[in-house]
Amino acid sequence: MTTTEIAPAPAAAPARAAHLYQLDLYRVITFALVILMHVLGATTFPQDVVSDALETPLHLTREAFFALTTFVLVFSYRSRPPRPMAFWRRRVPLVAVPYVVWSVLYWGYSLLTAEQPVGSVAAALRALGIEIANGTAWYHLYFLLVTLQVYLLFPVLMKLVRTLERRPWLVLGISGAVQIAVTCFLSYPPEGVEYSTVSRFFTTLLPYQFYSVLGAVAAVHFEAVQAWVRRHRWFVAGGLVVTLAVAETGYFVSVHNGLWPELASDAFRPYLVPWCVAAIAGLFLVGTRWAEAGRRGGRVVSWAVDRSFAIFLTHPLALALLRPLIAFVGDGVGAPWTTVVVYPATVALTLVIVEVLRRLPWSKALTGRPPLELKRAAATAAA
Incomplete structure (x- = not known):
């Protein structure tokens, strides 16, 4: 049995689900694309047609993450459903x-760097409460x-x-129909519906529910899904090419019909749905092939996975701190060299910040992980 195969479930539920190494590479690639997406947005103009064309397919990252999140949860508990209170006590914090914590930190950073007067303390605190409730502190x-x-819904x-288990296609069909309807509503809201109304949906599960259901179905039928992906890898690759062409078209x-490029590349365009599904399958295929080929660079990938949540939390801060570099390179050589220079700089600064945070006593509150022991950190650096 390879590291990417799961043995048939025994009569008694296992104490812990097997680790799926292919998901490690899936996670690392997706996080790398998230940083690229944000660097592109910071180093190019919103009306840049070419830049927005590059950003269009990169929106797959959020859908890929929600599919991964639900997949991991369902796969971990599919043979031993958790008790709700015990699950929430363990996972939610x-x-x-x-x-x-990071909502407060980014709120504080925005106050310190604001060009306009902040106003009263009470108003700033009210704004913080609203931002925490809406997920808009950054x-x-x-x-x-x-x-x-x-x-909460798990x-x-x-x-x-x-x-x-019994009706996966029916569940996916219903969920997919809802996804298309929601996506069309968000992209082409009825006349009279204000953007402030539409924007409230962006921080709810509704625009991402299909990808969560897709992850859940894949976890329940993991063995069959993995076998299909292995047998049809060229079909998956062809699907990536075709759906990418559909998305870019x-x-x-x-844009040709007059839509602002930044809006045409929005994450909730219906023409992105097939691409996101194909990209999720493609990421899983790449991870599977990598795991079966011996997991070259596995230590680096595992190191990155251990820090992935912290990298996600901190990379926008690193990008904000690099604004002087963005301005300097942008004024000197312009696009696309600004993106080429700033992307590795953002990754490097993010990793420095993460390494510092992981060594602090309150690392768990900042990164969701316990602090690294000095001996373990030295061993990791040596490796």
Whole structure:
């Protein structure tokens, strides 16, 4: 049995689900694309047609993460459904505490760097409360708020596992129809519906529910899904090419018809749905092939996975601190060299910040992980 295969479930539920190494590479690639997405946005203009064309397919990252999150949860508990209170006590604080802490930190950073007067303390605190409730303290924190919603609804999802086992295509069909309807509503809201109304949906699970259901179905039928991906790897690769062409065609047609490039590349465009599904399958295929080929660079990947949550939390801060570099390179050589220079600089500074945070006594509140022991950190650096 290879590291990517799961043995048939014994009569007694296992104490712990087997580790799926292919998901490690899936996670690392997706986080790398998240940083690239945000660097592109920071180093190019919103009306840049070419830059927005590159950003269009990169929106797959949020859908890929929600599929991964639900997959991991369902796979871990598919043979031993958790008790809701025990599950919430264990899982929710690992996300909720860093979410609140970083909401406060980014709120404080925005106050310190604001060009306009801050106003009263009471007004600033009210703004903080609203931002925590809405997931808007910084542009990436909505992800944690939606993750908390996944955790809160997970016990309900586990009650549907039998349905997922017996009627997976029916469940996916219903969920997919809802996804298309929601996506069309967000992209083309009815006349009279204000953007402030539409934007409230962005930090809820509703625009991502299909990808969470997709992850749950894949976890319940993991062995069959992995076997299919192995047998049809060229079909998956072809699907990536075709759906990417569809996504980019939809983008350029929208721009040609007068839609602002930044809006045409929005994450909630219907022409992105097939691409996101194909990209999720493609990421899983790449991870599977890597795991079966011996996991070259496995220590580096494992190291990155251990820090992935902290990297997600801190990379926007690193990017904000690099604004002088962005301005300097942008004024000197312009695009696309600004992105080429700033991307590795953002990754490097993020890793430095993460390494510092992981060694602090309150690392768990900042990164969701306990602090690194000095001896373990030295061994990791040597390796």
